[in-house]
Amino acid sequence: MKRKFLFVCSQNKWRSPTAEQIFSERTDIDVSSAGTNNDAENPLDTEQVEWADVIVAMERQHRTKIQQRFKTAINGKKIVVLGIPDNYRFMDSDLIRLLKEKMRRHFPN
Template sequence: MPKILFLCSKNKLRSPTAEAIFCEVEGWDVYSAGISNDAEVHVALEDIEWADYIFVMENAHKKKLSKKFGNAINGQPVISLGIPDDYEYMDQTLIDILKSKVPAYIG
């Protein structure tokens, strides 16, 4: 069962949307968190170590993640989805983008 971590800045809109839609996929274990200091749910070292796949919404998140947890990233792919902070929670366009991009990376 792949363990999939979704990260955005504050864990309010994009990554919780991803968690909500992909937690329904049978055989996927999904979690979300935020990379910023003021995130609703902060990403922790345990989250990085737990994940088989790490999805970030923007390249800036990938850089922050590498800076903060670079030593903990142990071969799991860190994939930037290139989704700007332009969407509300469960926005249909955001859902469509996530559904079109994420499954292609899960082996």
């Protein structure tokens, strides 16, 4: 069974969609992305949180919002914080490098 990774940032415009796109090429996992803001491109909802095995937040504030808004849906799920600030555009080469580097230890071997 493939593990499901949900990537989360604020607006779901640059960081989390980049992560979703670059890791969607992997055949050993399923990926999706969402944003914590109500006006995000794809606003995070309970269904997405329940779908995920691992939730990957770009910053601590995202983890905090997820924990506050989806207390029951989280239900002991692992939430990883990558510590990637909102300094990058969609598919920025530095962002891709950072994502690959920081996610290496969280993916199946």
